[in-house]
Amino acid sequence: MNDVALHQLTIHEARERLAAGEVTAVALTEAVLDRIGATDGEVKAYLALTPEQALKQARAADERRGAGEGGPLLGVPLAIKDVLCTEGIPTTAGSRILEGFVPPYDATVVRRLREAGAVITGKTNTDEFAMGSSTENSAYFTTRNPWDLERVPGGSSGGSAAAVAAGSCLAALGSDTGGSVRQPAGLCGVVGLKPSYGRVSRYGLIAFASSLDQVGVLAKDVRDAAIMLGVIAGHDPCDGTSMDLPVPDYEVALTGDVDGVRVGVPREYFIEGIQPEVEAAVRGAVDRLAELGAEVEEVSLPHTDYALPVYYLIAPAEASANLARYDGVRYGLREGRESLEAMYRDTRGQGFGPEVKRRIMLGTYALSAGYYDAYYLKAQKVRTLIKDDFDAAFEKVDVIVGPTSPTTAFRIGEKADDPLQMYLADVFTLSMNLAGICGMSVPCGFDDQGLPIGLQVMGPAFAEGEVLRVAHAYEQESDWHERHPDL
Amino acid sequence: MKLSREEVEHIADLSKLTLSEEEITRFQGQLSAILEHFDRLQELETEDIPPTATVLPLRSVMREDDARPPLDREKVLENAPEAEDGCFRVPAVLE
Numbered sequence: 001m002n003d004v005a006l007h008q009l010t011i012h013e014a015r016e017r018l019a020a021g022e023v024t025a026v027a028l029t030e031a032v033l034d035r036i037g038a039t040d041g042e043v044k045a046y047l048a049l050t051p052e053q054a055l056k057q058a059r060a061a062d063e064r065r066g067a068g069e070g071g072p073l074l075g076v077p078l079a080i081k082d083v084l085c086t087e088g089i090p091t092t093a094g095s096r097i098l099e100g101f102v103p104p105y106d107a108t109v110v111r112r113l114r115e116a117g118a119v120i121t122g123k124t125n126t127d128e129f130a131m132g133s134s135t136e137n138s139a140y141f142t143t144r145n146p147w148d149l150e151r152v153p154g155g156s157s158g159g160s161a162a163a164v165a166a167g168s169c170l171a172a173l174g175s176d177t178g179g180s181v182r183q184p185a186g187l188c189g190v191v192g193l194k195p196s197y198g199r200v201s202r203y204g205l206i207a208f209a210s211s212l213d214q215v216g217v218l219a220k221d222v223r224d225a226a227i228m229l230g231v232i233a234g235h236d237p238c239d240g241t242s243m244d245l246p247v248p249d250y251e252v253a254l255t256g257d258v259d260g261v262r263v264g265v266p267r268e269y270f271i272e273g274i275q276p277e278v279e280a281a282v283r284g285a286v287d288r289l290a291e292l293g294a295e296v297e298e299v300s301l302p303h304t305d306y307a308l309p310v311y312y313l314i315a316p317a318e319a320s321a322n323l324a325r326y327d328g329v330r331y332g333l334r335e336g337r338e339s340l341e342a343m344y345r346d347t348r349g350q351g352f353g354p355e356v357k358r359r360i361m362l363g364t365y366a367l368s369a370g371y372y373d374a375y376y377l378k379a380q381k382v383r384t385l386i387k388d389d390f391d392a393a394f395e396k397v398d399v400i401v402g403p404t405s406p407t408t409a410f411r412i413g414e415k416a417d418d419p420l421q422m423y424l425a426d427v428f429t430l431s432m433n434l435a436g437i438c439g440m441s442v443p444c445g446f447d448d449q450g451l452p453i454g455l456q457v458m459g460p461a462f463a464e465g466e467v468l469r470v471a472h473a474y475e476q477e478s479d480w481h482e483r484h485p486d487l
Numbered sequence: 488m489k490l491s492r493e494e495v496e497h498i499a500d501l502s503k504l505t506l507s508e509e510e511i512t513r514f515q516g517q518l519s520a521i522l523e524h525f526d527r528l529q530e531l532e533t534e535d536i537p538p539t540a541t542v543l544p545l546r547s548v549m550r551e552d553d554a555r556p557p558l559d560r561e562k563v564l565e566n567a568p569e570a571e572d573g574c575f576r577v578p579a580v581l582e
Contacts, residue, residue, distance in 0.1 A: 101566055102566060104558050104562040104563055104566070197542055197543065237550055241548075243543065308524075309525035312525070313528075327503075329567075329568075329575050329577055330567055331566035333568070334569070338578065339578055339579075342578075346505050352504070354510075354513075358517060360502045361495070361498045361514060365498050365518070375525070378529070380539055382533060382536075383538070384536050385531070385536060387542065419517055419521065420520060
């Protein structure tokens with residue numbers, strides 16, 4: 001086991017070595033910083049690095065351990081998506097409009113990681129305001145997929161997914177509004193978990209679509225995702241939409257036993273246009289679960305086809321309101337000083353990139369007089385039908401499985417000029433945010449170009465334990481997660 | 488749903504966005520194509536379906552009205568493009 005490079009360790013492997021005194025947090029952090037130095041010039045996962053603070057945190061973690069403290073994240077190097085506020089560390093949301101913004105407070109999830117003694121290596125790249133599926137909408141640069149540097153890592157949490165895949169952190173936080181944790185996890189061959197809406201505090205998460213946003217985890221394996229969720233989950237009085245429910249020990253769920261678990265396979269998730277190798281890998285994973293004793297049956301989610309229009313009306317509508325705060329007054333960019341009105345318009349016109357403008361316009365239109373009923377209200381009604389589909393399916397099965405994404409990673413630039421084609425990359429992940437349920441992506445194969453394929457496991461609201469159990473049982477029977485890209 | 492150039496300009500106006508001529512033309516085409524794709528929602532009969540604004544059972548969560556220390560004013564103003572006398576400075580609002 002000692003021949004594994006330190007940067008390749010999982011959190012639970014590092015936990016054992018740190019506890020046994022075989023490695024220090026400082027040595028682990030130095031190894032990860034070295035890895036970043038060696039690979040991130042090509043991968044470009046990070047928008048900002050905090051090496052000095054990281055080493056300081058690592059020394060503090062070693063001291064805490066010396067004083068008898070423990071905990072699964074004490075001294076573990078983690079990366080944070082740049083849509084989460086970090087006190088004293090610039091936070092841009094991938095946008096020019098927030099260039100130079102230094103948050104005066106930590107997001108609750110960041111505070112929880114710090115209290116657990118985690119080491120923060122830096123902030124990872126994202127599509128601007130988390131709007132995108134490839135990181136190509138970042139105002140700064142495009143992150144590259146560690147498995148093929150000519151391809152996208154997925155998005156919007158593409159920086160976090162690429163950093164985990166490259167070994168440039170042990171795990172990372174992301175955010176998922178329509179698939180932004182699960183889709184890049186699938187495309188980068190790592191594990192991505194989107195908790196149920198209300199499971200994790202959104203306080204300090206830069207708002208995109210408030211009824212859909214949820215902080216999630218990118219990790220090297222399912223156990224690490226369970227450990228991370230256990231630290232960040234739970235009620236927060238600063239977030240009125242966080243549920244006051246107990247947080248179970250998610251590692252207890254990882255029994256490896258799926259005997260008798262009812263697994264639903266939605267017929268609507270195997271559509272025309274899905275890459276044949278993706279379908280074959282996902283069907284292979286379903287067969288594996290059946291061999292392990294799961295009871296597999298077909299289910300139907302009849303309104304799946306409407307999730308894309310519903311999502312791309314509701315999310316932009318909420319975004320158009322949330323992004324009204326970028327007005328040049330309190331933080332970030334200011335342009336157009338001749339009048340207040342000119343300041344608003346020019347700041348926003350110059351500070352936002354094309355996709356953000358497109359979505360603000362779409363959302364504003366859907367909410368505007370004369371169109372509200374036809375678009376926004378209609379979308380909210382169909383959202384009810386989509387949620388009802390899941391409620392009905394979960395009467396019959398414990399979890400639902402399908403592909404995370406219809407294709408493996410696409411080439412940089414391939415979809416950049418056609419927003420609708422880009423939106424279709426999220427066609428299998430949007431529904432879970434609309435329904436508020438939990439879902440995760442776990443590696444289930446590679447296509448013949450050597451690009452990773454993700455299996456999506458979905459469960460009812462607050463059934464993260466069940467989803468983790470099924471994903472873990474499958475993972476135990478496979479070795480996809482043990483492969484690493486050549487960098 | 489095909490948007491006219493005037494409609495695109497009107498939406499940009501409501502959104503408080505200065506757009507270039509090129510952007511207006513591009514968004515007119517793109518937004519029209521997106522909205523056309525979304526017209527399929529009209530196939531569904533939803534007369535009796537209640538809308539979903541949030542999936543949670545929570546409504547108007549209240550807390551005790553306890554005073555807590557606010558963010559530090561100096562620290563907050565460090566992010567302001569322009570500040571003066573402990574306030575955000577903006578262009579004149581009144582003529």
